[in-house]
Amino acid sequence: MTDAKKIRVELFTSNLCSRCKQAKQVLSELVVELGEQNFELEFVDVVKHIDRSVEQGVLSTPALVIDKHLVSTTLPRRQELKTLLEDSIGQSS
Amino acid sequence: MPATECLKIGEVVDTLGISADTLRYYEKIGLLKKINRLPSGVRLYNERDLSRLRFIQRAKTMNFSLDEIAQLIRMRDNPTRARKSVRKLTQNKLDEVEQHLATLRTLKNELTLLVNLCSGSEDGCPIIDDMSRDDMSSDDTDKSG
Numbered sequence: 001m002t003d004a005k006k007i008r009v010e011l012f013t014s015n016l017c018s019r020c021k022q023a024k025q026v027l028s029e030l031v032v033e034l035g036e037q038n039f040e041l042e043f044v045d046v047v048k049h050i051d052r053s054v055e056q057g058v059l060s061t062p063a064l065v066i067d068k069h070l071v072s073t074t075l076p077r078r079q080e081l082k083t084l085l086e087d088s089i090g091q092s093s
Numbered sequence: 094m095p096a097t098e099c100l101k102i103g104e105v106v107d108t109l110g111i112s113a114d115t116l117r118y119y120e121k122i123g124l125l126k127k128i129n130r131l132p133s134g135v136r137l138y139n140e141r142d143l144s145r146l147r148f149i150q151r152a153k154t155m156n157f158s159l160d161e162i163a164q165l166i167r168m169r170d171n172p173t174r175a176r177k178s179v180r181k182l183t184q185n186k187l188d189e190v191e192q193h194l195a196t197l198r199t200l201k202n203e204l205t206l207l208v209n210l211c212s213g214s215e216d217g218c219p220i221i222d223d224m225s226r227d228d229m230s231s232d233d234t235d236k237s238g
Binding site: 014 | 199202203205206209210211
């Protein structure tokens, strides 16, 4: 997969969010497992980037955005998250 | 609305929160049609008058001028007979309302996000405290992959 076809994965988080740390960890692990070369991963602090968060439709944390689409507004189970990422790879290839 | 169900000016003041002076002024400048009166001179506002007043209140929240509101009321009373200029004004005001709604939706979402961020905190809202700090310019996004 070329760099231009990387899947953009954004996890919107906040310091007060008890599940965000776990979400970051699981997402980081899955990105490695599925091939870091496939993803462009970014963790976004909603407090520091509130306009961007609201424009993206993020109303709570953690929220997952894949290729500009808000795909999850809760902490998904590991397998669900893996499926989401795998599907993204499938759609982009 | 039968006369017995019409409201006196004081009751309209209580119901809609518009002052008596303002109600009389609206009638004087023609924003309201001539209000029916009892032989004693007491004004009686019927449902149509109240509907107009509610419309005026809504339009004023959008900062429409009284002149604009007067034109919109004429359109409201008889849409099929409205002049081209009034139809254009109405379309322009509709566009303004749409833009205002979009702004309100964004504000609502922003406030919802803040409320949700704070809901997990028992000790005030450190998130909002953070937002007032001066070090907001630092870029704290982490990138990898």
